[in-house]
Amino acid sequence: MAKKTSTLVFKGILYVLGIVLFILIGVLLSDYITTSDEGIQSFIQENIEYFQVDVLLQVFTYIDSNFSEPVNSSLKLIAQSQYGNGFVLPSYLSYIPLACYVVAGVIGLFFIIFLINNIRTNKRRAKSDNIKFGSIYQTALLTTVFIFALVPLFSPIIDQGKNNQNFSIYNEEWNGCSTLKESIELMGYEVMPIQSSLSSTERLKQIGTQNLLGKSVLLVILGPNKFFNPIYEVPFFLEFFEGRNSLLLCHDHGSSYELLWEIFASNMIDSFDTLDFSSVNKTPVTIFADGYLRDNKSFDTNPLFPVITKSQFNDPSNIFTTGVDNVILSRASAAAGGPLIEFFGWDVVASASDVNSFVDKNFDGRYDYKIENQNLTYYIDSVDISFIFELMLDFYELQGEPIPDELLTFWNETDGELPLGYPFTPAVFLSKDTGDFRIFVSSDTSLWNNQLILNPKYDNLRFAMNVVNWLTRQDDGDLKQQWVVAIDEAHIRPETTNDFSSAGIFGFIMGYIIQLSTNPITAWIYPLLAVLLLRKFLPKKEKEEKKQVKKQEAKEERLRFRTSSFFAKKINRYHDKKKYRQALVLLYRRLERKLNTQLGTKPITPSNVIDLLKSKDPNVSKNTLKRVRRFIKFISLLKEGKKNVKDTYNFEQIYFEMSWINDKI
Known part of the structure; x- marks a missing residue:
């Protein structure tokens, strides 16, 4: 066995x-x-x-x-x-x-x-x-759950818990953001890393004017390159925007662009259903074009490293520029300007150089907005916003407002292709204050990595602190203790591979657990699963009493077995020497004689014994026949010396089986 x-x-x-x-x-x-x-x-x-x-x-x-x-x-x-x-x-x-x-x-x-x-x-x-076979399923399921629970605990043994992903606050190399996290903590803020799911901030978020912990949340998303789940995470953002919270979103050629549009689309669907478009103006959305921002006027070593000087900021109150003279970017993108900025209500905090900057989509170092060659016309450094233009027209129509003349002029002159350079200056920093909610969008994340944030030539660190202070409403008199800075680690993965690190595995497992447990549709699964799994381990009075009775009967049966004269006469001389096989062979002789008497000339084989049982009881169960077949086969091998019994427990079990078959025959 x-x-x-x-x-x-x-x-x-x-x-x-x-x-x-x-x-x-x-x-x-x-x-x-x-x-x-x-x-x-x-x-x-x-x-x-x-x-x-x-x-x-x-x-x-x-x-x-x-x-x-x-x-x-x-x-x-x-x-x-x-x-x-x-x-x-x-x-x-x-x-x-x-x-x-x-x-x-x-x-x-x-x-x-x-x-x-x-x-x-x-x-x-x-x-x-x-x-009861159900207990086997329960045990197997519990074992599986137990293994999954242990994986996050022991997986750090393999990689020592190290994290070298871009923009991770646990990465202390040049491309990490550990300095940013430490600086925020030194400012007096509580920092909460999110490794599993954004839903873990549910216990902190502000609902109306109060919550259980009295905390608002500043959610920091640094260069995400994993897509956000539209089922679990987009609804989280829609509710998050309704609270007194803030969002710092740093784009870096990843998935932040898709996130903003998923949120916008969800809000638009709700607005069309209710014909209430007040929430659309609250929806932060913009376009980050593929390609790198090149600034041929203000740069460090080459135009791919733009330098944003104080004169390029639009900050009359000096909220963002206090102590800041210039900020360096690295292979940044840029938010498309033009009518989208005004329509979505953005405040442009800073832009690249007026005429000398553009987003280079084909990486040729030149601004190629529109190219015409004979009958061929095509656009390169531009973004097609025709689908957005139609949404804008529908919005003005449903609101009963006239379509602005400059919007129609833009459409007629560009065919819906928004230039990523002149006459529109690429925006690098955007902000928006809806009253209860604030958002700051950066077209680059690298400006706050460990290499650039500590560069003494630039004021990237001070700029980061100013942004955090504005998002946590220090200008409105909020206390830092009222805020929790939650930094998203769950949507960062290695650039070209899947995340098999211990932190990634932990986040993957815990993410689904948190998402399912915080979703009202699926939250009932865990309590039900716990009841089903633990039911067999919970003691019940009646079953416990029956169990005790059976245990006592078995104990008495073993006692009778050990003290009977039949047992003593047959196996006492084998007991000291532990010759259990010989004892069983001797004990089997009684059953063997009985079988020979009833079978006559037929040999004792499993099939002959089964035929004998069927002749006595045509309704004999299949399980009984299988037990008999198994025992006859085993005892035959035991007599031939091909099987052996090495301990008292197995000896007693075989003897009880022998007694049971003897009663059946």
């Missing part, structure tokens, strides 16, 4: 290892392909000034003048893929990770079949032994 169990466990481990292995290979290959492709693209983007930037135009011109339309379109696509997007890895390579996932799925299917077959077998065996 023990050998069979160990074999099953070994097979199960092999199945699990196979599944994990192929999933891991798939993930690593996927990351490798992505990294390789991004590396090639990055090389081209960083060295594009060494290429002829008008090659694409020449290719398109040649195609337009020499080929018919069908061939023309095909060749354009080829030319664009070769000259516009750089080298692309063969598409078939992307199917290799998929194949690994498919293999893992097939192994998983076989593993499920393996589990079902063994569960059925064990269920039948448990039934014959009078064991």
Whole structure:
């Protein structure tokens, strides 16, 4: 039995290892392909000034003048893929990770079949032994929960809990933000890192004018590159904006742009349902275009490191610029300006240089807003806002307000393509105060990493402190003890791989637990699961009494067994020498004689004994037949010396089984 169990466990481990292995290979290959492709693209983007930037135009011109339309379109696509997007890895390579996932799925299917077959077998065996099989499921489930609970506790042993992710407050290297966290703490604020879910701030957030802890929350999101869950986290933000809280959102070519638009879309849907558009003006939203901000007038070593001087700030009250002369950015983005700034009610805190700055989307170092070549017109350093323009028109119409003339003029002149440079100056810092809620948006996160925040040439650290003080309403007389600065670590992961660090694993597991437990739709699952799992461990009076009676009866039966003259005569001489096999063979002779008498000339085999039982009782249960078959087979092997019994407990169990069969026959 023990050998069979160990074999099953070994097979199960092999199945699990196979599944994990192929999933891991798939993930690593996927990351490798992505990294390789991004590396090639990055090389081209960083060295594009060494290429002829008008090659694409020449290719398109040649195609337009020499080929018919069908061939023309095909060749354009080829030319664009070769000259516009750089080298692309063969598409078939992307199917290799998929194949690994498919293999893992097939192994998983076989593993499920393996589990079902063994569960059925064990269920039948448990039934014959009078064991409640439900307890096996409960024990297995509890074991699984226990393992998941231990993983976050012991996983730091593997990586010592180190964190080298960009902008992590636990990263003390140049690309981390540990100095920012320490500086906020030195200012007297309580800092609360969020590793699992933003919902963990539910116990702190302000509801109306009071909450249980009397705290408001400043949520700091630094360069997120993991998408925000639209089911759990976007509703959190909608409610978060209704409280007396604040948000510091730092973009860094990641997922903060999508977050703002998810929140805006949710608010718009609610507004159209209720025809109440008052909340739309509260919704912070803007566009961060792909590409790097280049400032050819005010920069450090090159235009990709813009320097924002005090004259570029729009801060008449000196809230943000007290003690600040200049701030340096690093490969920043920029918020698209123009009519969007006014429509969404943003206050521009600082902008890049007026005429000499733009967002470079194709990384050629030149401002290419619109390019016309014969009949071909296309836009490069711009953003298509036609879909937003239609929303703006609907908004003015539903509000009964006239459409501003400058908005219509902009649409007619640009065809909905918003320039990322002149005549609109790229904005780098935005703020908004809705009364109860404040938000500050930065187009760069690197300005507050450990390298730049401590650069003595610039005032990045003082600027960060000014922003935090404004967001926590120090200008309104709020006490620092009334605020908790919650810094989001849950939406930061390594740039090109999945997060397998101990902190990442902990956040992944705890995130789902917190999300499910704080959601009113799913919150009932945990109490119900706890009751179902712990029910068998909770003592019940009637069952406990029955259990005590059975225990006493078993004790008395063992006592009679040990003190009977039959037992003493047959096994006393074997007891001291622990020759349990010989004792059982002697004890079996009585049953053997009885079987020989009833079977006649037939040998004692499992099938013959079962036929004998069926002839005596046609309604005999299958479990009884299986127990008899198992015992006859075992005792035959015991007589032949192929089986052995090594302890008193097993000896007594076999003897009781022998007595039970003797009564049946």
